[in-house]
Amino acid sequence: MRRAPLVLAFTAIATIPAIVIAVSFGSENIPVGTVYQVLLDFVFEQVNDITSPEFKIIIRLRLPRILAAFFIGGGLSIIGVAMQALIRNPLADPYILGISSGASAGASLFFLGFIPPFVAVWLSVPLAAFSGALLSITIVYLVARTSEGLSVSRLLLAGVAMAALMGSITSFITYLSPDPNQLRDILFWLLGSLARNTWGTLPLVATTSLLGFITLLLLSPHLDVLLLGEEPAAGLGVRVELIKKTLIVLSALVTGILVANSGAIGFIGLIIPHVARSIIGINHRFVVPLSYAGGGIFLIVADLIARTLLTGEDLPVGIVTAIAGVPFFLLLLRRTQYKFS
């Protein structure tokens, strides 16, 4: 796989033009020249002109949102990689296995005041989302485990069922709450939106996403061995149980925190790793970083579409990723001969 490093370098570099293009468009038409002037002034000369509306729109609104899109897209994408390695099947994804909806349910439970704020608010929502995600994936995993290993059909069915259950819990508690913004909040949690991302929310998102990325990069040799099957992997000295538990907790953690920020954005973890593997093979040393950068770019573009498709309106970005993702998922289902090796 000579071309793997090349593809990787190309994708990583492509992130910059993706950000620059995304920042140029929005509901307000700002001439591209002005956009770059403001960007360059900000990046190279640290100009912080809060009185200029162009500065506010580009630096305070679009830029943090686009960076968040990158980190969230990348994070969800590599969690897809982790889940697929865990169950040795390309049909896994945090959304399909119910992790995202578990996180949504946890976060909305907290948001609507059903869980007391036992720690600081900025920490409790992600914590509640993490707990929901962990609960959801643990149940799915336990249901799918058989004496011969994981049953894929059971896993998918349990995932779909958990996703539906957690989605209903989210809808139910949102509906119960006295908050007059219920219906819009249901949309936010179930379909995902990047609309409220600011510089203030970015550090937690970026840290979580990078933590997931680095951990999976370090684990990538083990992930390769895991694909051979649990017994052969154990025979090769991999501590299979520990790796599996790490992957589950990491998935719940990353998905939980990202969902707490932006709701359940689906299908990124399904599409991107698949495309990455079809380009550079199954070596996780390359699949993980390529999926990360690819997922980031994918969500930047999806969010750009969500922001600009209807004039002056913000679509929930999950609608865009689902429209791209569901046909892809169905296609994958048809191609049953799909194998990792």
Add this chain to the structure above:
Amino acid sequence: MPLILRAGSIFPWIPCILLLVSLVQGCAADRPRPDESGRQTVVDDLGRSVSVRLPVRRVVTLAPSVTEILYAAGGLSTLVGVSTADDYPPSVTSLPAFSALPVNFEAIVALQPDLVLATTQVNNPRDAKVLDELEVPIFFLRTQSLNDVLRNVRTVGMLVGTEKIAFHTADSLGRIIERLRNATDTLSSRPRVLVLLSEEKLFSFGIGSYIHDLIDLAGGKSITAQIERDAPILSEEFILVQRPDVILGTFPEHVGVAEILSFHPEWSGIPAIISGSVFAIPPDILLRPGPRNIEGSLKILAVLHPDIAETLRLTD
């Protein structure tokens, strides 16, 4: 508008001017003092401290009801942008409009407002966080009664520096409310009123809504006033048990008993249907918590107690 003008003829002018002056002075004393940068801290109806340079010169409103409050407070000239739902007063339709649900933050920033006015009724307090980070002050108004409407008019007048007009308007409105209340207070029998948002889905108003105040003022009794949720969706059973005497709704004008029965055939035995008391009320004067609510209350009075409405009209 004619309502407000007519109010002037109800009472002699002198005492109301005296009252006005004393209120303006009282308000001036309450006005926060500016800090070194010329900014002042005001507290909105969510209890948030909002730092703003007073009087505000450029205002953006996030909901039609807030625009109407600003209008009543005499601050229309400060308005530089409105939501796409705005249409009153008609002149606002020529202003730049943006989507408010969900909030188009870019469009708001581009309008460079000194203050964004919002209402807890439709705007999401979580949106305030984004505007806070953008250093765009946002001030929330809450309306749970007609008194809140008057209070909001005065508050907004203070923010945009038109206290005199705002207090005068609020006082005039207050006197009309007072007259209405005097006329309906002593009623021995109050029809039980159901207020619906549409003829099909049973969206209504629960506890803490100003709607009940409007019904009360018009001499009725709202049957949903004690429902624990702000915006309940009623069950058919609730209505069958409650048996309202009158059904009011923000229906299209042609909707009457027949249309209601076509959606809810089981209601044929309830008093409102038997007596043919189904009335459409124009949505804007009912659903926007603002000065035009008084017009809404008068419309309801004309339906519930035509005789009282007639007497009031004659004494004007």
